[in-house]
Amino acid sequence: AEPAGSTSAASPESATAKPRIIILATGGTISGAADARSAIGYNSGEVSGQQLVQGVPGIEKLATVKSEQISNIGSQDMNDKVWFSLARRITQIFEGNEADGVVITHGTDTMEETAFFLHNVLDSAKPVVLVGSMRPGGALSADGPRNLYEAIQLAASPQAKARGVMVVMNDTIHTPRWVTKTNVTSVQSFQSLNASPAGYVDPASVRFLAPAGQVVQAPFALPKDDQLPRVPIIYAHSNMDASQIDHAIENNARGIVIAGVGDGNVSKPAMQAMLRAVQKGIVVIRATRVPSGFVNRNVEVDDDKSGFVVAYDLNPQKARVLTQLLIANGVTAADKVQQAFAATY
Numbered sequence: 001a002e003p004a005g006s007t008s009a010a011s012p013e014s015a016t017a018k019p020r021i022i023i024l025a026t027g028g029t030i031s032g033a034a035d036a037r038s039a040i041g042y043n044s045g046e047v048s049g050q051q052l053v054q055g056v057p058g059i060e061k062l063a064t065v066k067s068e069q070i071s072n073i074g075s076q077d078m079n080d081k082v083w084f085s086l087a088r089r090i091t092q093i094f095e096g097n098e099a100d101g102v103v104i105t106h107g108t109d110t111m112e113e114t115a116f117f118l119h120n121v122l123d124s125a126k127p128v129v130l131v132g133s134m135r136p137g138g139a140l141s142a143d144g145p146r147n148l149y150e151a152i153q154l155a156a157s158p159q160a161k162a163r164g165v166m167v168v169m170n171d172t173i174h175t176p177r178w179v180t181k182t183n184v185t186s187v188q189s190f191q192s193l194n195a196s197p198a199g200y201v202d203p204a205s206v207r208f209l210a211p212a213g214q215v216v217q218a219p220f221a222l223p224k225d226d227q228l229p230r231v232p233i234i235y236a237h238s239n240m241d242a243s244q245i246d247h248a249i250e251n252n253a254r255g256i257v258i259a260g261v262g263d264g265n266v267s268k269p270a271m272q273a274m275l276r277a278v279q280k281g282i283v284v285i286r287a288t289r290v291p292s293g294f295v296n297r298n299v300e301v302d303d304d305k306s307g308f309v310v311a312y313d314l315n316p317q318k319a320r321v322l323t324q325l326l327i328a329n330g331v332t333a334a335d336k337v338q339q340a341f342a343a344t345y
């Protein structure tokens with residue numbers, strides 16, 4: 001039954017129609033099924049988007065929901081091809097007014113990267129919500145059904161307009177720039193580091209902490225070919241040598257993201273290799289392996305003299321995506337790349 005007051009013979013059709021939501025299913029634990037390899041063993045991507053919806057009673061009251069299967073993979077296998085399919089299909093859905101909002105079911109391992117990529121290439125006031133789960137469907141206290149319910153509730157909410165791409169996990173709404181997976185197994189794994197979450201959602205309500213319209217959306221065109229430029233991440237450690245950076249240079253990396261120690265630091269031999277990379281025209285980004293805080297310019301490293309860029313608060317995996325989009329859009333000069341990292345896309 002419709003909620004009281006929402007139907008009336010005098011109301012125009014548009015005021016009484018339920019919001020239309022399209023689920024784009026990609027896989028992940030939320031579509032996982034148990035495997036006998038252990039008490040918590042399972043395989044990602046065994047259940048379809050359609051089956052997921054059928055498993056969540058009450059969803060049909062929130063919205064008219066349709067589901068499309070884009071892929072059915074663990075998000076450790078997420079790739080440019082699926083990203084471009086998602087971006088193109090979402091643009092088509094909104095331009096053709098096929099739906100009022102889109103929900104993407106996704107594995108949690110790389111959800112933050114997909115969210116950040118889409119946020120930077122999609123341009124619509126209509127909501128796009130990524131959702132996953134930490135526990136598979138058959139598990140005790142599975143979190144998927146509630147997360148999916150809340151994602152649909154958010155995507156169907158008028159409050160979710162003009163907020164760009166969002167991530168919903170465990171009653172919390174996150175923005176792509178800040179959200180990250182912080183725990184391997186806990187249902188409270190996703191956190192907005194260096195920032196507060198965008199808001200909260202539960203089966204009764206949607207609560208944002210700031211007004212809409214403050215999010216910068218789609219600064220980049222979707223590149224024409226289906227592949228983003230090669231930008232490896234190299235993880236710094238004690239006793240670090242130059243071999244991995246030199247390997248990236250030799251293997252035609254267009255950019256290199258260093259997951260540095262502390263303020264994006266590396267050993268002297270690695271630093272020499274980073275300078276060699278800049279000489280070859282490779283975009284070199286100093287990020288940090290420390291989970292929170294900002295990498296600042298010109299602290300222990302002379303970034304101005306060396307031609308390096310710092311990632312500020314973007315973690316290495318998101319710094320990589322931003323670097324790929326910049327290079328794909330023809331932005332490679334260190335000062336221009338730095339400006340893009342300073343903007344809170």
Ligand SMILES: NC(=O)CC[C@H](N)C(=O)O
Pocket residue numbers: 027028029030044073074075076106107108109110132133134135
């Ligand atoms: N909780 C999860 O979704 C992890 C499962 C899988 N590795 C994935 O990211 O798809």
